[in-house]
Amino acid sequence: MVAPALGDALGPRARRRAAVASVAAAAAIGFVIFIAIRRFADAGQFERRLWEPFLRPEVRRFLWNGLVNTLKAASIALVLASLLGIVLALGRLSRPLVLRTLSRSYVEFFRGFPLLLLIVFGFFTLPRLGIGLNRFWALVIALTAYNGAVLGEIFRAGILSLDRGQNEAAEALGMRRGQSMRFVILPQAFRRMTPTIVSQFVTLLKDTSLGFVIGYEELLRTGQIAGEFFRNSLQFLIAVSVVFFVVNFTLSRIARRLELRQRRRYKAGTIEVAGPEDLVAAGLELGKGK
């Protein structure tokens, strides 16, 4: 493959050098992998006893429940956070200064506050203020509050990315601001933001692992519990990592494919979806600029 950003195709001498480097690099990487596996084996981590629990159906079911709990929390949080995000985005774009300031303060506040602490606060302190929450809802509320801010910024960027002409056309047809939002702007913005929303779901799935600290039985916690029970933490943590990777990687690929299809269909730019964290960077950065 051509080095994309670095000029044209390689000439014969560079090609030869690249070939040599390829062989050397492949050998080096193979060597590193070999050493890693060797280390693993020497520490006796390939022993049957350590991997045997995975063959038991009750163990698999236990992990499966953890995964289901993770997906449950993330899905509900996604729906609620999307609603909150729309409210915040509209708030920041609205005309009354009060609404704009409120929305902006909300977003800026949650921009700098760690989600972990939010979850702890939600679970331990809100009950004392009269809002009793079980583990699931404490986690979901915290996730919603936090990701609502992120999605709010993303939606705002999405709405602003639409051609001005749409707004003007709606106005020319005599629509009020609310109507133009409802019938013209938001549907288009939403369609554009679909890959972004999928990416944010990936982020949410990762964030649900923080439910660990309040004892919510999501995938990481079930893995940890099982690992401590069978004394093979490393194996279970590897399993948990693999499951997370497979789920998130698949979703990311879907998001990327959606984005490509959108780009082809609408020919207009969407928000660059490079990954969850980049999403935060992109969304919040656009928020800063405007």
Add this chain to the structure above:
Amino acid sequence: MEVLLDNLDSFEVGIRNTVALALASFAGALAIGLVVATFRVSPVLPLRAAGTTYVEVVRNIPPLVLIFLFFFGFPNIGIVYSPFISATIVLAAYTGAFVGEAIRAGINTVARGQAEAARALGMTFRQTLGLVVMPQALRSVVPPMGNLFIALVKNTSLASTISVFELTFVSKRLITDTAQGLTVFFGTAVAYLLLTLPAGWVVGRIERRAAIKR
């Protein structure tokens, strides 16, 4: 309010550890990110594959899982470090992947013509990358870096789960032990704000100085 004042010394230690953790991890992340970005644009296929694998694996696994894997799992194969060092390593590795992506995006922003001109002048790949492309790429990469740093500061809170005495650890204990959760909450919010605002300001300064005059 007394809660905050009584525990001011704890807060101070917590903040200091958070800052140390964030700075150390970010330094590591920059180094890792530079390497990752170079791998991903390299004409050498195994390096590209290694870089891409690293980024995809790290991006799709929750950072807390990575921390647990490193701190609770790796001792079983003889890799043991203190909580602080472990957190630094994992956070650097995690953030490094995103830094690498940001740098790669920056590289792709640099006009092709630059690289072509460099090639026309007879520069090697290394010269092209090091003398022409990277300096320009790094200038456009500053704002996303700032956001990544802020995200990193928030991620330092994960170190509290392996008992690193940083700000979230202190707050968590106060929230669960005292009945003054709300006060602690806002006090901590202010503390984190004190950490992220200067970061944003510094980034703004660097951005303005490095701005490419078009």
